Amino acid sequence: MDRLHIALQCKECGHLNKTRLYTLMSAKPLCENCMEQAWKADATAAGGTFIKRDPAHRHYGIYRMACGHEISRQFALIKRVAAGETGLRCEICHAAVEAAEAQVMGWDLIGSDPQGNPNYRLYKHADCGHTQRIARANMQSGRFGCGECGVDWPAAPSFIYAMHFTLENGREVVKVGFSRIPWNRLHHQLRVNAEMPSAVLQTVAVSTGQIAMSLEKRLHKALKQSHPDHIVDPACYRGQIRVISEVYDGSLTHVIIAHLNDIEARITRSVA
DSSP states (O other), rough: OOOEEEEOOOOTTOOEEEEEHHHEEEEOOOHHHHHHHHHHHHHHHHSSEEEETTTOOTTTEEOOTTOOOOEEEEEEHHHHHTTSSSSSOOOOHHEEEEEEEEHTEEEEEEETTTOOOTTTEEEETTTTTTTEEEEEEHHHOOOOOOOTTTTOOSSOOOEEEEEEEEESSSEEEEEEHHHHHHHHHHIIIIBSSSSSSSSEEEEEESSSSSHHHHHHHHHHHHHHHHHHGGBBGGGTTTTBBSSSSOOEEGGGGHHHHHHHHHHHHHHHHHHH
């Protein structure tokens, strides 16, 4: 020790701490060992492992995530995660998820938005090489087109679909609609809770979105005329499915499937 420091023993853990005299006189000294044990406990509760303090930021620590990657986060944030007040994600794993989402759509993720919008990313179209800013939500749902070689939704191929949902109270309902990518619409647009039991029951391929919309409207008109009592009140699925209409009771499923089969047969006959 020197004249500016003294050795203090923590009454809680017995650890010896090198403490500045000024700190002892002006504040309550903290035990380094107790702090580290608290950081370790918070990290474990948050699902990770505390490695060491971040040498570049005194209020940050280096942690190993469950995925094996290392991240730097504020001690206060890890404590909130441990308490269940917020979540924590690994940027490396998250980037891999976003890249996989883009590849499904035929695009390559280049990086963050050059204009700085956190909701957008920069992508490259695998077909033509065109680079484009696209909202991540749109990349997930497929509700966008390539600015170089793409076509707008009225001219792009589409599907009429029937989807099954089980509501929180156990009631089964069926949603009928049209979409370029029904599976993405289900997973990224319609369901509020990813754990909600749901499935795409049937799809009918249609040459253009304009025709799909027209056929869907005719189908809804027919269902409303023949089975008006099977239309589900939007209040029953509010907060569970992100739509406000065109949802029917599950007991009408066989009728809806029959209509879709008839539409598909008529499309097949018209093409033959």
